[in-house]
Amino acid sequence: MSDVTTSTIPAPAPGTSRAEAPRAGRRRPQRRRNRRRLLRHTILTVVLGVVGFAWLYPMLWMVSASLKDNMTVFTEMSLIPSAPEFENYVRAWWTANMGRYFWNTLLVTGATVAITLLTTSTIGYVLGTYRFPGKRIIIGAIIAVVFLPEGYTIIPLFEVISALGLSTSLAGLILAESGGAQIMIILLFAGYFRQMPKELLEASRIDGAGFLRSFWSIMLPLSKPVIATAVIMTIMRVWNSFLIPLVLTLSRPDQRTLAVGVYAFQGENSTDWTGMAAASTMSILPIVIAFLLMQRHFVEGIAGAVRG
Numbered sequence: 001m002s003d004v005t006t007s008t009i010p011a012p013a014p015g016t017s018r019a020e021a022p023r024a025g026r027r028r029p030q031r032r033r034n035r036r037r038l039l040r041h042t043i044l045t046v047v048l049g050v051v052g053f054a055w056l057y058p059m060l061w062m063v064s065a066s067l068k069d070n071m072t073v074f075t076e077m078s079l080i081p082s083a084p085e086f087e088n089y090v091r092a093w094w095t096a097n098m099g100r101y102f103w104n105t106l107l108v109t110g111a112t113v114a115i116t117l118l119t120t121s122t123i124g125y126v127l128g129t130y131r132f133p134g135k136r137i138i139i140g141a142i143i144a145v146v147f148l149p150e151g152y153t154i155i156p157l158f159e160v161i162s163a164l165g166l167s168t169s170l171a172g173l174i175l176a177e178s179g180g181a182q183i184m185i186i187l188l189f190a191g192y193f194r195q196m197p198k199e200l201l202e203a204s205r206i207d208g209a210g211f212l213r214s215f216w217s218i219m220l221p222l223s224k225p226v227i228a229t230a231v232i233m234t235i236m237r238v239w240n241s242f243l244i245p246l247v248l249t250l251s252r253p254d255q256r257t258l259a260v261g262v263y264a265f266q267g268e269n270s271t272d273w274t275g276m277a278a279a280s281t282m283s284i285l286p287i288v289i290a291f292l293l294m295q296r297h298f299v300e301g302i303a304g305a306v307r308g
Contacts, residue, residue: 059284066277073273088278098279100254101261105283108174108245108257109238115178116185116234117227124189125215129201139190146183150243158247170255173248177238185230192226193219228294235290239283258283 065073067084076082092098127139157176158167166172196219204214220227242259249255256264262283265276 062277063281065274066281068274070272070274073277085274088274089282092275092278092282096261096265096275096279097254098258098261098282101256101258102282104170104255105239105257105259106286108170108177109235111174112178112238113231113234115174116182117230119178120182120185120230121189121220121223121227122215124186124191125193125219127186128190128193129196129219142183142186154243154247157244161248167248168252168255173245173255173257176244176248177241182234185233188226188229189223192223196222232291232294236287239287 060079064079064081066088067081067086068076069085072081127135157179161167161172161176164172164175166175200218200222201214204218209217240259241257242263245257245260246263249257249260258279262276262279265272265279
């Protein structure tokens with residue numbers, strides 16, 4: 001009987017004792033799982049790499065085209081130019097007046113960001129922390145504005161700016177860009193303020209702080225992630241805005257923004273593709289830098305508002 005029982009126990013591998021044999025047997029499934037996990041990660045990395053390259057290819061092509069001449073921009077398929085033409089950037093900045101358009105865009109964007117932060121944060125503060133009659137109706141009306149196309153409002157917007165006597169100045173463009181509903185930013189502020197502890201407002205009221213004092217001294221400094229998110233979203237929207245600056249600067253070409261200035265490279269009979277690519281590269285670079293510097297706050301702001 002002992003001989004039969006002993007014969008059913010598998011012999012350990014050479015160099016392995018009987019005490020180590022079960023442990024070695026448990027390692028094999030773990031190794032197989034590790035190999036499967038590594039294979040899945042490798043496949044996922046390759047697939048995401050291909051998708052990421054396809055998504056970035058238009059921007060890479062634009063940067064590559066900005067360093068070519070008009071004869072080889074469509075014939076040379078390589079993304080790395082054989083003979084880089086940096087004169088395209090010089091021509092776009094000085095000859096095409098992109099330098100002036102850049103400073104116009106910077107001024108309009110900076111002023112619009114300041115006004116938008118002031119209006120959206122106060123509206124979000126009221127909607128997120130206070131209860132009052134008709135609150136749901138106001139929120140519904142704000143959300144309904146999302147479905148209103150921008151082109152439908154451009155004519156009354158132009159008439160309002162003209163009636164104020166600001167249609168020929170950058171002040172009118174700033175007012176037009178910052179006067180929208182900014183629904184997403186308002187909802188982000190409202191959601192973020194809603195999830196803040198109510199004890200903060202109660203303590204400020206006990207200390208004698210009013211509506212504005214509580215907002216400026218307590219609530220707004222605590223909403224830095226949402227502020228960063230609002231700044232990035234506003235910069236991206238205003239910096240790339242085309243329709244409103246096009247309409248308001250038709251009679252004043254010197255007040256064009258970058259988006260309208262890039263469009264000016266397209267003529268009736270020909271198009272300066274390399275100059276347009278160089279101007280587009282210069283116009284998109286500040287957006288990329290701003291997002292890279294503030295991306296952590298952008299993610300935190302979105303996450304905090306969604307939790308709220």
